[in-house]
Amino acid sequence: MSASSDESFVLEVLAALEQTKLEALVVGSVAAVLQGSPVTTQDLDLLVRDTPANRRKIEKLGQCLGARPRQISSLTNVLRIDAASAPVDLLFDRLPGDLSFESLRSRSIAIELAGRTAKVASLEDVILSKEAAGRPKDHAQLPILRDTLRLKKALLEKS
Amino acid sequence: MSPDDRVRLRHMADTIKLAARPPRCLREAEPRFQAFPGAASSACATVSSTPTSRLTWTAREARVRHVGGNSSWISIRRGFATPSMVRHALVPTLEYNLCMAQQVSAHAEISRGATLDALTAAKLRLQPLFPDMDPGDLDLILTSLLRPFGSGRRFFLREVRPGVRVF
Numbered sequence: 299m300s301a302s303s304d305e306s307f308v309l310e311v312l313a314a315l316e317q318t319k320l321e322a323l324v325v326g327s328v329a330a331v332l333q334g335s336p337v338t339t340q341d342l343d344l345l346v347r348d349t350p351a352n353r354r355k356i357e358k359l360g361q362c363l364g365a366r367p368r369q370i371s372s373l374t375n376v377l378r379i380d381a382a383s384a385p386v387d388l389l390f391d392r393l394p395g396d397l398s399f400e401s402l403r404s405r406s407i408a409i410e411l412a413g414r415t416a417k418v419a420s421l422e423d424v425i426l427s428k429e430a431a432g433r434p435k436d437h438a439q440l441p442i443l444r445d446t447l448r449l450k451k452a453l454l455e456k457s
Numbered sequence: 458m459s460p461d462d463r464v465r466l467r468h469m470a471d472t473i474k475l476a477a478r479p480p481r482c483l484r485e486a487e488p489r490f491q492a493f494p495g496a497a498s499s500a501c502a503t504v505s506s507t508p509t510s511r512l513t514w515t516a517r518e519a520r521v522r523h524v525g526g527n528s529s530w531i532s533i534r535r536g537f538a539t540p541s542m543v544r545h546a547l548v549p550t551l552e553y554n555l556c557m558a559q560q561v562s563a564h565a566e567i568s569r570g571a572t573l574d575a576l577t578a579a580k581l582r583l584q585p586l587f588p589d590m591d592p593g594d595l596d597l598i599l600t601s602l603l604r605p606f607g608s609g610r611r612f613f614l615r616e617v618r619p620g621v622r623v624f
Contacts, residue, residue: 300607300609301606301607301608302609302610302611302613303608304610304611304612304613305606305607305609305610307613327612331610331612332606334599334602334603334604335598336597336598336600336601337612338612338613338614338623339612339613340613340614340615341613341615342613349618358471383613384613384615406476409606410605411606412606412607442594442598444596445590445594445595446597446601446602448587448590449583449587449590449598449599449602450540450602451596451604452583452586452587453579453583453599
């Protein structure tokens with residue numbers, strides 16, 4: 299098997315997270331992809347706690363990925379690292395749907411990827427956050443995410 | 458053995474010790490070139506017992522003819538004799554890469570076969586349980602669910618120009 303550049307990029311981000319010791323949850327569409335959803339996305343979303351220590355670690359993460367974190371809009375506190383393969387967005391403390399970092403982490407799953415561990419928001423939480431976000435692109439993905447969740451549960455039950 | 462022969466033998470042994478070490482450019486480029494335990498010692502031992510009549514050999518010939526271990530390394534070691542033979546030393550590296558590529562390809566084929574088997578079995582089991590689901594969607598989702606990470610999947614869209622995104 300040979301990994302695609304997208305898969306290699308996810309591993310690169312996981313390595314950078316390990317190196318900087320930044321505790322982050324993979325959320326959004328990449329979390330859904332890592333759990334088997336056939337969807338596409340434009341960026342990799344990470345949820346972190348907003349602390350001074352984490353802000354410093356995010357600066358280091360930017361150095362590892364080759365770009366300085368920048369605020370994408372004055373309307374939001376989301377930071378973006380324009381990495382070579384895809385932008386990495388850093389979201390702080392909570393996701394739409396009143397999903398806090400702690401609650402998401404408690405339901406998150408650890409996925410082993412080529413020797414690295416990714417902490418990934420559960421597919422149920424990804425669906426909840428996309429329902430709450432309410433953007434057209436989120437609504438467009440919801441049917442396929444719900445079907446993926448149904449089939450995943452059925453596969454687990456059957457096996 | 459005359460004193461002169463002893464001096465020539467010692468000189469030859471020293472030359473071989475130096476020659477048994479790969480050139481720096483190869484040591485840095487390829488980790489597999491970094492160490493050949495016993496290469497120098499086996500060559501020196503051979504030279505020490507070389508009959509005087511064969512002292513006309515060059516150090517390089519002596520090392521190549523008496524090098525021990527796996528024969529596949531012989532041509533690589535021969536390449537370390539002089540910098541001008543570095544090109545020759547790279548030939549086995551290409552063979553090695555080709556061999557590795559074939560092994561990886563064979564592994565991928567086995568993995569692909571296993572995934573296809575699992576997919577067929579899952580479809581047969583799950584299709585009756587989800588009569589409301591479009592068969593095409595079921596196929597797509599199951600394929601995605603059962604596809605292992607690292608199998609070459611693409612999922613990031615890139616903006617090539619404003620409003621145009623591609624894989």
